[in-house]
Amino acid sequence: MSNQCKCNCGGKSNAFTQLDEILSKYQNTKGALIPVLQEAQSAYGYLAREVVDYIAEKMNIPVSQIYGVVTFYSQFHLNPRGKNIIRVCQGTACHVRGAKAILKAVEDNLKIAAGETTSDLNFTLETVACLGACGLAPVMMVNDDTHGRLTPEGITEILDKYR
């Protein structure tokens, strides 16, 4: 297997130096696969085929097993994602306070459906079941910022801050 990276770093970084660091940090830790995947994803933005293959080789875990884990948890992504991650809550508290209309407003604004990424790779839109800020329902998160007491009319103003 070649370690040539296929990301857009233009071959500047020497393949998987960052990944090697992550792997060596967890070398002697039991049950390290999930934390390794989490850190790899936060380093590379998503889990590219090459990254998964490399982790499999180094940790001596079959690729199939890693795919099993990656596809089980909603946190992991096999495709590139937008610069800004929008997570619109569709949990119970938000549902009874109009979360559907919020999601629709975001979808209309970005012209993509939940689960998709805008073609300029600026936004990825996801839904979640509860962000734990139910007191402010309806709620959405853009990256690490929580926005509460949303109205469909106010969505554009919020999204514009990330444009």
Next chain:
Amino acid sequence: MEHIRSHVLICSGTGCVSSGSKKVHAALQEKLAQKGLDKEVKLVETGCHGFCEMGPLVIVYPEGVFYVRVQEEDVTDIVENHLYKGRIVERLLYKEPISLEKVPNYSDIPFYKKQMRMVLANCGHIDPEAIEEYIALDGYQALGQVLSEMKPEEVIEEVKKAGLRGRGGGGFPTGLKWGFTRSAPGDKKYVVCNADEGDPGAFMDRSVLEGDPHRVIEGMAVCGYAIGADEGYIYVRAEYPLAIKRLKIAIKQAMEIGLLGENILGSGFNFKVKIKEGAGAFVCGEETALLASIEGKRGMPRPRPPFPAVSGLWGKPTNINNVETFANVPQIITKGSEWYAAIGTEGSKGTKVFALTGRINHTGLAEVPMGITMREIIYEIGGGIPNGKKFKAVQIGGPSGGCLPEQLLDLPVDYDSLIKVGAMMGSGGLVVMDETTCMVDLAKFFLTFTQSESCGKCTPCREGTKRMLEILTRITEGQGRVGDIELLETMARNIKATALCGLGQTAPNPVLSTLKYFRHEYEAHINDKKCPAGACAKLAGYNITDLCKGCSLCKKACPVDAITGVVKSQHEIDQTKCIKCGTCLTKCPFKAIIKG
């Protein structure tokens, strides 16, 4: 030495942060420095006060004045008037919604008056990132006490006598579980804290972790001593970055001063705590799935027995408890089991933290003694239903629980009485619904959730919830058939009886309980093709009445050009074109458009 004459507490729980408390903090800091007050007034960022509806919250001590919905612009007023001249800023005080009287003091606000804050005692009052503040309020005293004065068996006995039951949903007696893990053979054992809090509509665990993390760590350490474990894991959802950060700080501080680590307080007891971040799967809140996830596998539940108490993490005896359960432990030790057991009802002791959300005036967290009625929680603490709407039902226990209608509001809330009426305590999420919520749509909502969170391991849950969801979907879309209700009931019973884990076994509950109390709504959907709450889009019809002035705003707003009419005369909706989006209704300035 500097002399601090005033403390200003700023809530930095997730709720208040998203309403802008960080900006308020920065503005306060700047303003105080500008006025030269920064040496005498101390700013403290605290955890959640629970009254998220009114955030950002600012409390000024020693007076204990409680300011609500404080924004950046208000900071000048607080600093110049209150902190400088000693005059309370009246306009920022909490107003009692009925009498409109201003309530300056924290403890007099109805939202807090009825509460009994034991688990949440420190939340909002201490800096969660400073271990000294927890210690100053008797923190780690319970750990000291068990290590110096009590045998592990005595600790377990004390927890048993207190009558503490698991707050994670099932209500299993905690002392009994500790006893099982202690007596399980093996010298390596684990303590695991379940902080996955997956139930949408519940956020008490988050608030405890963000506002008072040491209480949970102390509870875990006491448990570790009692069962003979030297290692603990806290499994936190990745959606809670602030909780994770505060826990990391707390663990580090406790290690530094020797309250975690080797030979704690010279007792020979070793205990360390690690954090595991969840990766986004509701089923991982189930204990066996959670353990699989810590081990780095897919988080799928497995049949029990063997219970984790016998064979848990990496096959070793493991005691799993919920965040709130652990947070109850320190006070049981310091104040004694008798004191604790005097609070609550016969079968349910102590307090429970409820998350009040949905169509209710005061959303937030309320901690009350077990046995209080739902009416007291919703009306006296929660302030009733907003916008003059009528109460319809309250959902308790999340996707595994059930709803309670108006006639059950006087039911005392405890583990056993809730089970009797077809609901359950669950995590303590209370979602209040008013007349605009459709109960069939609500059942569909919950099944959509459980169906997508089903791990797929067992057939009844994987296939059964999908089929039930299909039936509910067609009912809400006006395609319901005679016999659908009975079919739903049969399937619900079969899934409950045969699913592998709690997720599947409880998934049909919302359907069964809405059928029990709101069967007529199902019938109206199926027989009359009507949604009484007007919530199901496909069943709603929009009509323009003679209140129409012909302003044509609706016509312009309609996305499918279904509205016709000339200016200044009554418009009309073409029902065959209408997609029932409701846009026209929101645009009409004359309330001329009706739904139904």
